[in-house]
Amino acid sequence: MRTRTLLIAALAAAIGVSAPAFGRIKLATLPVRERVEIRLDNPHFTLVEEERIVPMLKGTNMIDFSWSNTAIDKNSIQFRPIAIRQGKKFRPIKTVDRPSGAKALEIRVINVAYPPNENALVWEVYSDEPCAAKVRVSYVIANLTRSFSYRALANRDETFLTLRKYIQLRNYSGEDFGGSGVWAGFGPKFHKQIGHQEDIKILLHKFDKVPVEKTFTFDWYTHGPLNPDKPLASRVLMHYRLTNDEKHGLGLFPLQPGKVRIFIADSRGGEAFLGEDWAALTPLDDKMKLYLGESRDVVCTRTIESNQRIDVRGNLHHQEIVLKYEIENFKDKPATLQIVEQLNRLAREYGGDPHGDVEWEHGAKTSKEIRFEFEHGGALPMLLIDLPARPKDKDAKVEKVVVRFHVIIKNLW
Amino acid sequence: MKRNAIICAVLLTAVVAEAKNVDLVTLPGRDSVQLTIYNSEDLTLAKETRYVTLKKGANQLQFSWANTLIDPSSVELRLLDHVDQVEIADTVFPGQKPQHLIWNIESKFEGQVKMEVTYFTSGLTWSMDYVAISDPDETMLQFDGYVRVYNNSGEEYDNAEIRLIVGKINLVEKIADLARRRGIPVPLEPSGPHRLMQRDAVRKAFADAEGAADDMDASRTEAAGIVKEGISEYFMFTVEGSETIPNGWSKRMQAVDTEDVTFDIVYRMRAHQYGPRPVRFFIWRNDAEHKLGDSPLPDGQVNLFRDNGDDGLSFLARQQIRYVPIKAEIEINLGPDDLVVYETNRANVKRFNFSFHRNRVNGWDETAHWIDTIRNYRTKPITFELRRVWHGDIDYDSEIKTTLFDYRTPEVTLTVAARSKKQYPATVTQHHGVNAKQNRVKLKR
Numbered sequence: 001m002r003t004r005t006l007l008i009a010a011l012a013a014a015i016g017v018s019a020p021a022f023g024r025i026k027l028a029t030l031p032v033r034e035r036v037e038i039r040l041d042n043p044h045f046t047l048v049e050e051e052r053i054v055p056m057l058k059g060t061n062m063i064d065f066s067w068s069n070t071a072i073d074k075n076s077i078q079f080r081p082i083a084i085r086q087g088k089k090f091r092p093i094k095t096v097d098r099p100s101g102a103k104a105l106e107i108r109v110i111n112v113a114y115p116p117n118e119n120a121l122v123w124e125v126y127s128d129e130p131c132a133a134k135v136r137v138s139y140v141i142a143n144l145t146r147s148f149s150y151r152a153l154a155n156r157d158e159t160f161l162t163l164r165k166y167i168q169l170r171n172y173s174g175e176d177f178g179g180s181g182v183w184a185g186f187g188p189k190f191h192k193q194i195g196h197q198e199d200i201k202i203l204l205h206k207f208d209k210v211p212v213e214k215t216f217t218f219d220w221y222t223h224g225p226l227n228p229d230k231p232l233a234s235r236v237l238m239h240y241r242l243t244n245d246e247k248h249g250l251g252l253f254p255l256q257p258g259k260v261r262i263f264i265a266d267s268r269g270g271e272a273f274l275g276e277d278w279a280a281l282t283p284l285d286d287k288m289k290l291y292l293g294e295s296r297d298v299v300c301t302r303t304i305e306s307n308q309r310i311d312v313r314g315n316l317h318h319q320e321i322v323l324k325y326e327i328e329n330f331k332d333k334p335a336t337l338q339i340v341e342q343l344n345r346l347a348r349e350y351g352g353d354p355h356g357d358v359e360w361e362h363g364a365k366t367s368k369e370i371r372f373e374f375e376h377g378g379a380l381p382m383l384l385i386d387l388p389a390r391p392k393d394k395d396a397k398v399e400k401v402v403v404r405f406h407v408i409i410k411n412l413w
Numbered sequence: 414m415k416r417n418a419i420i421c422a423v424l425l426t427a428v429v430a431e432a433k434n435v436d437l438v439t440l441p442g443r444d445s446v447q448l449t450i451y452n453s454e455d456l457t458l459a460k461e462t463r464y465v466t467l468k469k470g471a472n473q474l475q476f477s478w479a480n481t482l483i484d485p486s487s488v489e490l491r492l493l494d495h496v497d498q499v500e501i502a503d504t505v506f507p508g509q510k511p512q513h514l515i516w517n518i519e520s521k522f523e524g525q526v527k528m529e530v531t532y533f534t535s536g537l538t539w540s541m542d543y544v545a546i547s548d549p550d551e552t553m554l555q556f557d558g559y560v561r562v563y564n565n566s567g568e569e570y571d572n573a574e575i576r577l578i579v580g581k582i583n584l585v586e587k588i589a590d591l592a593r594r595r596g597i598p599v600p601l602e603p604s605g606p607h608r609l610m611q612r613d614a615v616r617k618a619f620a621d622a623e624g625a626a627d628d629m630d631a632s633r634t635e636a637a638g639i640v641k642e643g644i645s646e647y648f649m650f651t652v653e654g655s656e657t658i659p660n661g662w663s664k665r666m667q668a669v670d671t672e673d674v675t676f677d678i679v680y681r682m683r684a685h686q687y688g689p690r691p692v693r694f695f696i697w698r699n700d701a702e703h704k705l706g707d708s709p710l711p712d713g714q715v716n717l718f719r720d721n722g723d724d725g726l727s728f729l730a731r732q733q734i735r736y737v738p739i740k741a742e743i744e745i746n747l748g749p750d751d752l753v754v755y756e757t758n759r760a761n762v763k764r765f766n767f768s769f770h771r772n773r774v775n776g777w778d779e780t781a782h783w784i785d786t787i788r789n790y791r792t793k794p795i796t797f798e799l800r801r802v803w804h805g806d807i808d809y810d811s812e813i814k815t816t817l818f819d820y821r822t823p824e825v826t827l828t829v830a831a832r833s834k835k836q837y838p839a840t841v842t843q844h845h846g847v848n849a850k851q852n853r854v855k856l857k858r
Contacts, residue, residue, distance in 0.1 A: 037725050039725070039726070039727055039728065041727050041728075042727070042729065044748075045728045045731070047718075047726060047727065047728040049725050049726060059634075060634075075542060075714060075716065076716055076731075078544065078718075082724050098634070098635060100635070108635065108636065109636065109667075110635070110636050110637070111636060111637065111656075111664055111665060111666045111667075112664070112665040113658075113662055113664045114561075114662060114664070114665070115661070115662055116565075116660075116662055117661070126634050126635065136724065136725070138725075138726050140728060185727075254751035254752065254790075256751075281751065283751060283752075283754040283788070283790070284752070284754075284788075285754075285788065286754070313767070313769065313772070314769045314771075314772030314773055314774065315772065315773050315774060316767055316769075316774050355764075355777075355779075355845070356762070356779065357759065357762045357781070358762065359762045359763055359764050360762075374758070374760060377758055377759050377760060378759065378760035378761060378762060379762070410764070411764040411767070411777070413773070413774040
């Protein structure tokens, strides 16, 4: 059995009617919730707004709001009369001229009193006329939280994704909210039954045909040698890369952090699970990178082909290094390998202290096949190398792509 | 309801030093009560006026304050009538009766006199809080401030005039400590059933008070106004009319009610202060231009909402603000905004101008090219303030007008158009080792 833990009571023995001051019989009405809105746009605070129809007598009305077994932030509670019933409809609350010359709302809060050691408060509300008023009570509540998750389904060629974004609502606030409007700060509003201790997963948006790029990344200094048998090879990590913009089928809103489960369509119309990763916050126009695992079909070995010190003066010198990469693609599809070269660590290993970010320039032996990107700064170049698919001919060997990065690291000591 | 602070006219005129077990007293009621509550200390100056009937000759007035937190050393009696004919001979604190004192009064007058009793008490406190609601377009605010008065003094104060002091005063001893000396008991936490009884009683008290007011055809139809005035270095808020705040209860009343307060939205990137992402601020001033400024704003929590255009609210931020003097700025930090992105990139490092000592490098200069990029996905232009702290001897050059916030912090303010990006390039030369002659940033232009 669930119990309602929030209670609003209009003490209809409203004060200010012509009853004698003492010994009055009190009658409390319990206005039910007409509407509940749950706002999840703030990642740290969940705002609940309830709408209730409260009978008001002319004069002062005492409206008691109390709660138990819920963590409502007492200091966040707002009471806002918004409309008055006229016939079958409601009209907005009007501002009226007071005898004092001041302007005031037809229904206005005089003050709020807080009883000791209780989760309750009493609004003293003055109404110019007897009426049924629509009021909104807003408060911040704890343990009603949201998180985001994604489900990505790749096509067989791994060129497109169907990306579904979900919001998961966890209601451990102690309160049954019943039918409630839910808004996450973006996307559509939802209307759901939200009970206590319920987790509700709602599809926020489905993005069809999102172009995806499958990347292969080699980073020697992060992952080190692959194994003792292959001391010059290192792990090649696979990622899906999505761009959060309209051109790539996304770009409606920033993508919030959350778990992404990745599936791929199989040849029989089914799906296979590829893995999962935590997606970072991806603002508009940024790229979301989803880790898929290690590739066994793209193999890269890295060799220091030459290493030469060029003295300048005293202990000041340049270090000229040629890095040779031998890459094999055993896949039946072409691929692009991204090689991250950490030049500060390279300098420290072979030349000396870089004293911050290295100063460097290309040497003449750098292969023309390499494209460079500097997304993470000048000292962390990313080398992009296109690899052909393995030969279709059974007897043909996989072509080994050999490229060189000739770097002159300057002014070390 | 029980009153704890009682003043009695002791009709027996026996000598005080002798132990008396039988007294006959009259209990003059309070004519008025004024409470001046300080928020920087747990201190309230209570001032009561009462009518007491005196006879010619020696009179004794007994004042007692069981289960309250009154500082005995602060209790004073002042005559408001017949000042020339009535004299307070002395004040005695009986040893066998804690929380009592007796005033010995010599009177040449017989009849009713008006007296004023003042004392310091503790357990009455007040705080301020604010609610700001922005319009859906985020151009104007409804800014309301509330005072909340808490009564944990152990005493019921009915229909009291309430004055609140904003400012920090100096006390050499805490009033609650003074009140607790000599093993005097302090008010206990009420039990559950007692709380319910209290609550019922208080509802009745509220009803009675309002009912009584109604009988006088003067029921409160609007929120009590708050009159603000400056006194010395302090500010005093006086709640218009009188309020009843039962013991254990608190009451919240509106002190600031301002509509259409314009405000600025500013983004700040200060990694040393706010972390790695730019944060969004709503900023306005406590001045007439912003429809405020009639008093300082005391410390308090601000709850900031936005009207979502559908009769509903969105919760934007919560922040504790410090005392805001008149004309000072109010800044509310809304935290990072996913629709404004900041990135920085450093490239083109060059080293030159090497110095040597015994053929070893001991000084050099280094330049690097920095590009900060701000992307604004909002539908309105934004103001973006960028500050970065540098250490060492720095020469700083940017084609965009940059100023120094302090000796090591360049700052620049940029306007980024709606749905666009802006870059802020800078060339930074740092002198290292013996080449470093200063510890400061020098702007090249």
